[in-house]
Amino acid sequence: MATILVADDSETILLLMRTRLEMAGHAVATAADGQEVLDQIANGTVPDLLLLDAMMPRKSGIDALRELRDAGSEIPALIVSAHQNPGDADAPTDLAIDGYITKPIDFDRLLETVAELTA
Amino acid sequence: MAVIGVGRFIQQRQDFEDSIARSYQVEMVARERIARGTSGEKARAVVVQQAQRRDELRDEISGDTRDTALLVAAGLLAGLTGALLLFSGLISSLRRPLEQLVDAAGRLAAGDRSARVEVGGLSETATLGNAFNEMAEELEQEEARRAELDRLKDEFVLTASHELRSPLTSVQGFAELLMLERESLTPRQAETVEVILDNCRHLVRLLNDLLDLARSDAGRLSIQPQPTEVAPLVEDVVRTMRAQTEASGQALSEAVDPGLPPIEVEPDRIRQILVNLITNAHEYSPEGASIGVSARTIGAEVEITVSDNGPGIPEEQLERIFERFTRGDAGLTQRVGGTGLGLAISKSLAEAHGGSIGAESTVGQGSTFRLRLPVATAPGPAADGAASQGQATAEAG
Numbered sequence: 046m047a048t049i050l051v052a053d054d055s056e057t058i059l060l061l062m063r064t065r066l067e068m069a070g071h072a073v074a075t076a077a078d079g080q081e082v083l084d085q086i087a088n089g090t091v092p093d094l095l096l097l098d099a100m101m102p103r104k105s106g107i108d109a110l111r112e113l114r115d116a117g118s119e120i121p122a123l124i125v126s127a128h129q130n131p132g133d134a135d136a137p138t139d140l141a142i143d144g145y146i147t148k149p150i151d152f153d154r155l156l157e158t159v160a161e162l163t164a
Numbered sequence: 165m166a167v168i169g170v171g172r173f174i175q176q177r178q179d180f181e182d183s184i185a186r187s188y189q190v191e192m193v194a195r196e197r198i199a200r201g202t203s204g205e206k207a208r209a210v211v212v213q214q215a216q217r218r219d220e221l222r223d224e225i226s227g228d229t230r231d232t233a234l235l236v237a238a239g240l241l242a243g244l245t246g247a248l249l250l251f252s253g254l255i256s257s258l259r260r261p262l263e264q265l266v267d268a269a270g271r272l273a274a275g276d277r278s279a280r281v282e283v284g285g286l287s288e289t290a291t292l293g294n295a296f297n298e299m300a301e302e303l304e305q306e307e308a309r310r311a312e313l314d315r316l317k318d319e320f321v322l323t324a325s326h327e328l329r330s331p332l333t334s335v336q337g338f339a340e341l342l343m344l345e346r347e348s349l350t351p352r353q354a355e356t357v358e359v360i361l362d363n364c365r366h367l368v369r370l371l372n373d374l375l376d377l378a379r380s381d382a383g384r385l386s387i388q389p390q391p392t393e394v395a396p397l398v399e400d401v402v403r404t405m406r407a408q409t410e411a412s413g414q415a416l417s418e419a420v421d422p423g424l425p426p427i428e429v430e431p432d433r434i435r436q437i438l439v440n441l442i443t444n445a446h447e448y449s450p451e452g453a454s455i456g457v458s459a460r461t462i463g464a465e466v467e468i469t470v471s472d473n474g475p476g477i478p479e480e481q482l483e484r485i486f487e488r489f490t491r492g493d494a495g496l497t498q499r500v501g502g503t504g505l506g507l508a509i510s511k512s513l514a515e516a517h518g519g520s521i522g523a524e525s526t527v528g529q530g531s532t533f534r535l536r537l538p539v540a541t542a543p544g545p546a547a548d549g550a551a552s553q554g555q556a557t558a559e560a561g
Binding site: 057068127 | 325326327329330331332333334336337338340341344364368
């Protein structure tokens with residue numbers, strides 16, 4: 046069982062993600078934006094995987110991940126994007142990202158990827 | 165000068181005529197005297213003298229006539245030269261502005277909307293120059309407005325597609341959640357959830373299509389071609405589509421020529437085109453129809469055809485079938501689940517690969533769609549079905 050920190054500015058999507066991930070046997074922590082992700086990690090949450098929405102108010106998933114990587118964090122991270130192609134998501138090529146998930150989310154594939162990254 | 169010369173010549177001619185007339189009068193008087201015998205030697209001398217006098221006068225006038233003719237000729241020559249000089253001055257003062265206009269019009273037509281001419285010279289060419297510059301100015305502004313509109317449109321489509329995805333994710337995700345507990349749903353509830361999911365998938369398809377079109381309009385339809393084997397690609401698509409065609413009792417067959425050279429394509433994009441063509445054949449053809457997919461080499465291209473023996477497409481519709489939001493027979497719209505964008509996108513995709521797509525049809529007999537794609541120049545690593553599957557996954561991720 047892995048702990049996954051999910052960040053999305055939509056409560057509905059957070060609920061959906063939490064439900065599906067918990068059904069698959071994972072522990073889930075949620076954050077409403079990138080700043081909350083940083084705060085939770087600073088306060089001692091140790092996730093096995095980050096599932097970050099690319100675009101969120103206050104601080105995007107990409108910006109939060111950049112700060113984490115700059116601070117030396119190597120937590121695997123998946124970026125969830127409403128864009129079809131990573132190229133459209135303004136995703137930086139210099140940032141260590143373990144995969145992209147597009148909306149609408151294909152949960153079968155997401156769960157497979159999560160299982161691989163947390164194995 | 166010539167005019168003065170001619171005036172003087174007329175005056176001299178008048179004087180000459182008078183002198184000649186007077187001379188004849190004098191001679192006549194002398195001859196009368198001789199006839200009457202009143203004067204002898206003296207009158208005869210007068211007659212001779214007057215004849216000489218007239219000869220002299222004639223010599224004089226003929227010299228003057230020659231001089232005058234010369235003078236007139238010289239005057240005419242001078243006038244003509246002057247006119248020529250004036251004319252060539254006029255020509256050269258027209259030529260430069262005209263050359264500039266031709267040059268600027270050429271540049272304007274070639275797309276350089278900043279092309280302008282110097283305004284100057286004759287008032288006529290200045291007016292022309294001004295008119296040209298005004299027109300160029302309007303064209304430039306029009307172009308800028310259109311570019312801005314295009315940019316806004318692209319941005320709108322991107323944003324709309326992006327914003328619609330989040331709620332769609334929720335609807336689809338929760339419907340799927342319900343389906344995970346299918347056994348606790350009544351059959352009617354399960355069917356209801358299926359309808360929700362079907363429509364979610366349709367919406368996603370529409371959003372993806374719109375995005376593809378916006379990208380191809382903006383020239384951002386990115387293609388990453390790689391040498392790809394045709395047979396595994398076609399087989400893979402046919403395998404995926406078979407469930408749908410079999411559900412309608414349609415026969416889906418494939419015939420790929422053995423030994424086809426690899427094609428230079430992005431496998432996932434070609435898969436998208438083929439799925440679209442087979443889906444159309446499936447949706448527009450009645451139950452029990454036959455759909456065939458085949459591939460063969462034609463010159464430096466591989467042609468993949470998708471044929472059906474469905475109702476066919478009338479000629480006037482066939483011409484417009486690759487335009488967006490155009491669909492065969494509107495009466496079928498209810499049953500056919502497409503977005504009306506599939507063929508427009510297929511065309512953009514084929515062209516982005518340096519290929520082409522075309523259709524032929526006979527009403528009552530069926531339709532054939534031909535997709536032509538360039539053969540890979542350097543035989544690279546064989547991208548088999550499994551590899552292109554991997555590509556698809558990476559793309560979707």
